[in-house]
Amino acid sequence: MIRIRLLSLVTGMTALALVTATPAEAQFGGIVYDPTNYAQNVLTATRSLQQINNQITQIQNQAQSLINQARNLANLPTNVLAPIQQDIDRTRQLIGQAQQIAYKVENIDQVFRQRYPSGSLAGTSNGALVGNAQTRWTDALAAYQDTLRIGATATGNIDGTRNQMGTLVTASQSATGALQAAQAGNQLIALETRQLADLTALVAAQSRAQSIESARAASDEAQGREQTRRFLTPGSGYSAQSVALFHD
Known part of the structure; x- marks a missing residue:
């Protein structure tokens, strides 16, 4: 002036x-x-x-x-990356703790060769047939339990997701520069990635449980046919015998 x-x-x-x-x-x-x-x-x-x-x-x-x-060039003062990584680590731990049948190709192949054979059961003893059937039932039950645990974890992360999203949106709206806005956007992407990881783990667990149950049903059907064949085979199956209930 x-x-x-x-x-x-x-x-x-x-x-x-x-x-x-x-x-x-x-x-x-x-x-x-x-x-x-x-x-x-x-x-x-x-x-x-x-x-x-x-x-x-x-x-x-x-x-x-x-x-x-x-x-x-100013950095964003808000950082929620650590809790996001902790949530992902919890889901990864549950996947690593999968019961009976692990999420590993070599473990699946080994288990299926032992308990879910695709070939003839003629050479398998009756005791082995019964034991495999019991183990397959345990596999299916454990898979359903694992699915519930992962589902509970994903559901428990919803509250954390809400809080983290609110924090990041507020930080993005109050950003003073391009770097702060970009960092807020990157953390929002990381939050979405965590949600996708939870969804992927849940879908994988559900698919695993359904696959194990379907394999159990197929194996039990094959075992039932084999046991029926043995029962009806002359000389090796059931033979009628006279039994005296009363003695003179």
Whole structure:
């Protein structure tokens, strides 16, 4: 405001000098006054002042640019990555603690060769048939329990998800620079990734339980056919015998 007033004053003086200037020269007490020269000096001063004003404006713009750059480089003070990772680790631990049949290809292949054979059961003893049937029932029961545990964990994470999402959205809306906004967005993506991990684990557990139950049903059916065959096979199955209930 001061620069504008000073510039207006100098400009007014310049205009007045140009209006009153005459080609003639006046002499006062031995001092020669040249109005034209005076007007030129005032114009020169005005231009210099305008240049100074331009330089000041340029410096202010540069300072504001530096302030904006500093804001864009400021880190987001909010960080919810640690609790997100803890939730994911809990789900991973449940997957690693899967009962009976683990989430590993080699373990699945080994278990199926032992308890869910696809070939003939003719060479398997009756005791082995009964034992495998009992173990298969245990496999199915454990798989359903694992599914419930993972489902309970995913459901328990909902409250944490709500709180973390609210914190990140608030931080994103109050971000002072591009970096803070980007960091808030990245953490929101991490939160979504955790939700997808819970959903993936739950779907995998449900699929595992259904697959084990289907395999158990197929194996029990095959075992039932084998036991029926043995029962009906002459010489090796059941043979009627006379039994005396009373003695003379």
